[in-house]
Amino acid sequence: AQSVTQLDSQVPVFEEAPVELRCNYSSSVSVYLFWYVQYPNQGLQLLLKYLSGSTLVKGINGFEAEFNKSQTSFHLRKPSVHISDTAEYFCAARAGRRALTFGSGTRLQVQP
């Protein structure tokens, strides 16, 4: 079965500090991987996606993620966060024809 695990439910960080949000997936076949961001009382917006090719994927708002097949991870990073990055972040995976599976989310709290 396909599953996505986000190891941290909350990540507090100070403004301008770097941040990494962790995501691990399990799948016996090739996967497509996504990170979404959700601001309060809104739907989800796509940050970035990994389909194939380069394992380092750059997204919007200065975020990037690295696909690591051996560790089955797709961690999200930003070198310097802003207050406006405070939101919930969801990792998601799709293997083949299966529906998209979401992790439980990580709440990023950027403090001044």
Next chain:
Amino acid sequence: SQTIHQWPATLVQPVGSPLSLECTVEGTSNPNLYWYRQAAGRGLQLLFYSVGIGQISSEVPQNLSASRPQDRQFILSSKKLLLSDSGFYLCAWTDPQGGSYNSPLHFGNGTRLTVT
């Protein structure tokens, strides 16, 4: 450009009352459509998806149903709401032309449903 509309934004309903949430997509044809539920502190749970008019697949057994009466309209319904139906409901679409397996989901702004 494509847009997705979901309404109402918030809804408070008593237990046992009916429910109808509507979602429409503009600017695309024959989209794949999805209903997700997001319970407090939890991830997104896929409830229904549709690849065409009148074609509905249910992912989990529940008190809810979905219908697709038109190509770009997706409706989530219930005859009698339960307390456990409270949550944040999100409609989403993907472009089947781009290959549905790697196409990202495009989400509406969601409906916050509180069952009292």
